[in-house]
Structures are given as structure tokens and as C-alpha cells.
Amino acid sequence: MKLTPYWWENAPLYQQLDKELDDNLLPSHCEVLIIGSGYTGLQAALQTARSGLDTVVVDAKDLGIGCSTRNGGQVSNNIKPDFDYLAKKHGEQKAYDLIQEGFRSQQYLNDFITSEQLDCDWYKSGRYIGAHNPAAYRAMEHEAAKPIDRRKAYPIELVTQAEQGQHIQTDFYHGGLFYPHVYSVNPAKYHSGLLQKVQLAGARLIAHCRVNQIGRTGVAGDLSSQKRFRVQTALGEITANKVIIATNGYTEGLSSWHQRRVISIGSYIIATEPMAAERLAELLPTQEMICDSRKLIFYYRKCPEGKRIIFGGRVSLTETDPEKCTPLLQKELGKIFPSMMTHPVTHSWEGFIAYSFDHMPHIGEDNGLHYAMGYCGSGVGLSSYFGMRVGQQAAGLAEGATALDNLAFPTRPLYYGNPWFLAPSLRFYQWRDRLPIA
Numbered sequence: 001m002k003l004t005p006y007w008w009e010n011a012p013l014y015q016q017l018d019k020e021l022d023d024n025l026l027p028s029h030c031e032v033l034i035i036g037s038g039y040t041g042l043q044a045a046l047q048t049a050r051s052g053l054d055t056v057v058v059d060a061k062d063l064g065i066g067c068s069t070r071n072g073g074q075v076s077n078n079i080k081p082d083f084d085y086l087a088k089k090h091g092e093q094k095a096y097d098l099i100q101e102g103f104r105s106q107q108y109l110n111d112f113i114t115s116e117q118l119d120c121d122w123y124k125s126g127r128y129i130g131a132h133n134p135a136a137y138r139a140m141e142h143e144a145a146k147p148i149d150r151r152k153a154y155p156i157e158l159v160t161q162a163e164q165g166q167h168i169q170t171d172f173y174h175g176g177l178f179y180p181h182v183y184s185v186n187p188a189k190y191h192s193g194l195l196q197k198v199q200l201a202g203a204r205l206i207a208h209c210r211v212n213q214i215g216r217t218g219v220a221g222d223l224s225s226q227k228r229f230r231v232q233t234a235l236g237e238i239t240a241n242k243v244i245i246a247t248n249g250y251t252e253g254l255s256s257w258h259q260r261r262v263i264s265i266g267s268y269i270i271a272t273e274p275m276a277a278e279r280l281a282e283l284l285p286t287q288e289m290i291c292d293s294r295k296l297i298f299y300y301r302k303c304p305e306g307k308r309i310i311f312g313g314r315v316s317l318t319e320t321d322p323e324k325c326t327p328l329l330q331k332e333l334g335k336i337f338p339s340m341m342t343h344p345v346t347h348s349w350e351g352f353i354a355y356s357f358d359h360m361p362h363i364g365e366d367n368g369l370h371y372a373m374g375y376c377g378s379g380v381g382l383s384s385y386f387g388m389r390v391g392q393q394a395a396g397l398a399e400g401a402t403a404l405d406n407l408a409f410p411t412r413p414l415y416y417g418n419p420w421f422l423a424p425s426l427r428f429y430q431w432r433d434r435l436p437i438a
């Protein structure tokens with residue numbers, strides 16, 4: 001079994017890139033320095049480089065080694081909190097504007113992949129959400145009955161347990177909801193195609209260049225002399241007019257302000273050994289994305305070639321290594337499809353997502369540092385879109401404005417980046433998921 005993402009088999013990190021990538025020459029100055037080479041960082045770089053700004057992207061490790069080449073490839077359009085919650089907090093108009101940004105993120109990614117002709121198995125797959133108990137199904141009935149209006153802007157289809165076989169052959173779920181507007185992507189192929197566009201746009205991409213400290217040029221206390229950033233990296237010092245932080249779930253001590261605002265959580269995922277497409281089609285008759293109504297959800301799908309299942313979720317209370325999670329994920333897969341209980345696994349890996357305390361993504365500027373992060377596990381579309389926007393903001397382009405600008409980015413007292421509350425919270429959710437409540 002390999003402890004690397006299955007996706008890297010078709011799109012290894014560095015694929016089809018020219019030699020310049022490996023040169024790792026850090027210039028002494030650039031106009032825009034971007035920290036992190038996932039979707040956020042690369043989409044930002046595309047904007048700044050195409051605006052004619054001298055752009056450098058650095059990553060602590062291999063380019064794209066974070067979540068952006070490790071995820072499940074399910075692309076929805078949702079900002080996590082619902083309309084009613086957001087309306088209570090921000091008023092109806094603002095709630096509507098915030099939710100629209102989620103819709104724009106999916107539209108943006110669809111337009112981007114299509115117009116840039118990226119080869120990444122992008123298609124509209126739809127997503128089936130299985131009800132894990134009868135109460136969850138009743139809540140779905142209620143959700144499906146809501147009118148299509150500002151609060152619920154897209155159609156969803158209620159699926160009874162008797163009809164469920166069109167989506168998934170299992171007795172595990174009590175019916176579910178089908179979301180036709182969800183897309184699917186091969187995450188590493190998308191990242192690889194995006195990387196090539198960034199390179200073609202003229203940005204410099206530098207791997208194994210961890211940023212250790214961000215300071216200012218000029219004289220301490222004299223703001224007018226401190227216009228530039230002075231950044232210390234593993235490969236030396238660089239000054240930059242603008243800096244964008246695009247580190248999401250891998251945000252560590254680099255900026256304590258950001259570290260205090262995101263909760264890094266591991267998500268674990270396996271790929272099964274290939275099987276005959278006909279046999280897999282008996283379990284999953286379509287190419288739909290699947291997840292369920294549990295608080296600790298499991299998300300899964302067929303691989304684009306239709307011969308394996310990619311199955312992910314959170315099975316341990318504390319962070320652990322993917323090897324230890326493999327039998328636990330296999331057991332969960334076996335509960336849904338008993339015939340898969342002993343089916344071999346070929347790949348097992350993990351990645352770190354970033355949760356925020358208000359379950360919202362965040363984009364903005366703090367102390368002159370631009371950032372976009374906190375996608376709460378649904379970041380393929382959101383990081384692409386907000387990465388693009390934060391790049392426009394750093395380039396001073398008016399179209400970079402979003403409804404999320406200046407939204408307070410909350411932290412909690414006594415939280416400094418170590419999520420000590422995670423294990424008890426996960427234990428509570430595990431217990432709750434076993435109760436007969438929605």
C-alpha cells in the first residue's frame with residue numbers, strides 16, 4: 001500500500017514542468033510574494049502575473065503538496081452556514097450576498113477550467129447525500145419542501161429508500177437528497193494544469209522554500225520607511241511590495257494572527273484496488289459524488305476511470321498516520337458495502353483542512369498582509385475563487401472586491417493554533433451520530 005495520494009499516479013507533482021522550477025533561485029526582490037502553492041496561491045499568482053506584476057510563489061515543500069492534490073474532488077457551491085443563520089447574524093441582504101459568493105465560486109471554476117481547456121476530468125456529476133437514520137431523512141423531506149427562492153436558490157431532489165438504488169446500492173441509508181449541481185474533478189490534474197498556466201504567465205515557482213518570518217524594511221517606528229516586506233525563507237531573504245498568505249490548513253507560526261483564526265484538521269482518505277467496472281457499477285451505478293448526513297461525514301466516489309472507490313472521512317479522535325486509519329476507513333466502507341469489507345486498499349493518505357470558528361471562508365488584509373483561507377473542507381471551488389480574488393486585490397484591481405471583505409475573522413480566547421478541543425468535540429459528534437436524531 002502506498003502512503004501517497006492515488007491522484008499522484010496520473011499527475012505526479014512537477015509533471016510536465018520545465019527545468020526552471022527546479023532551479024530554486026530566490027530573487028532578492030519581487031512585487032508580489034505568494035506563500036503556498038495550492039489552488040489559493042496559484043489562482044492568486046495567475047491574476048498578479050497576468051496583471052504584469054513580478055510574482056514569486058514559494059512553498060515549504062514540493063509544489064502542490066498540500067490539500068490541493070489530496071482532496072476528494074467534489075465541487076459544490078456552498079458556503080457552510082445556511083441563509084437563516086447568516087440572516088440572523090448579518091441581515092437578509094448580506095446573507096444573500098454571502099451565499100451568492102459560494103455560487104460564484106463554482107461558476108468561476110467551471111468557466112476557468114473550460115476556457116483554459118484544462119484536462120482534469122471535470123464534469124457535472126451531481127451529489128447524493130444519504131440519510132444515516134430515519135430522523136435525518138425526515139429533515140431532508142423538510143429541506144426538499146422549501147420553495148426555491150433567495151434562501152434556497154437551486155433545486156434538490158428527495159430520494160426515497162426504494163428509489164435509492166438509482167444512486168447507490170446499499171441498505172445503509174434511509175433515502176437521501178440528490179444535488180444535481182455538484183461537479184467532479186481530478187484534483188491533482190487540475191492543480192497540474194493550473195501550475196502550467198501560472199508558469200506560462202511568467203510567475204516564478206519555488207519549492208522547498210519555507211517562509212520563516214515576515215518583517216518590514218526600513219526603520220523601526222518610521223511607518224513611511226516600512227513600505228516593503230522583508231521575508232526570511234529557507235533559501236534566503238526576499239523583499240516584496242505585497243505578500244499573500246495562502247497556507248490554509250498548513251498555517252503555522254508564520255503569522256500568529258492567522259494561526260489563531262484557523263483550526264487545522266486532518267482528513268483521511270483511501271483508494272481501493274481496481275475491480276471490474278461492471279462489478280463496481282453494481283454498487284455505484286453512476287459517476288455521482290456521495291456523502292452522508294452524519295456530522296462526521298464520509299465522502300466518496302468512483303475514480304474517474306470507474307474502477308476504484310476513493311473513500312474519505314475522519315476516523316480518529318487525534319491526528320494519526322494514514323496507515324493506522326486504513327483499516328478503520330475500510331470498516332466504514334464495509335458498513336455501506338459489505339462486499340468491500342475485505343477488498344484491498346492500494347493508497348492511503350491524509351491532508352489538513354482549515355476550519356474557521358464561524359464556519360466561513362475568509363479573505364482580506366491584516367497589517368498589510370493579504371490572505372484567503374478557512375474553507376472548512378469544501379475548498380476546491382472556494383479556494384480557486386477566493387485565490388483569484390485575493391490576487392486581484394493585491395494587484396489593486398477593483399473587480400477583486402467580494403461580499404466577504406472586512407467580515408470579522410474570529411478567534412477564541414486561549415486558542416493559539418493547538419486545537420486542544422478537537423478530540424472531545426469529535427467524540428461528542430461520534431456519539432451524536434449514533435443517536436436516532438438528525
Ligand SMILES: Cc1cc2nc3c(=O)[nH]c(=O)nc-3n(C[C@H](O)[C@H](O)[C@H](O)COP(=O)(O)OP(=O)(O)OC[C@H]3O[C@@H](n4cnc5c(N)ncnc54)[C@H](O)[C@@H]3O)c2cc1C
Pocket residue numbers: 035036037038039040041058059060061063064065066067068069070071072073074075076209210211212246247248249250251252254266267268269299312350351352353373375376377378379380381383
Ligand atoms: C483528504 C481531503 C479531502 C478533501 N476533499 C474535498 C472535496 O472533495 N471538495 C472540496 O471542495 N474540498 C475538499 N478538501 C479541501 C480542499 O482540498 C482545500 O480546501 C483546498 O485544496 C485548499 O487549497 P489551498 O491552496 O488554500 O491550501 P493547500 O492546497 O493546502 O496549500 C497550502 C500550501 O501552503 C504551504 N505552506 C504552509 N506553510 C508554509 C510556509 N511557512 N512557507 C511556504 N509554504 C507554506 C504548504 O506546504 C501547502 O502546499 C479536502 C481536503 C482534504 C485534506
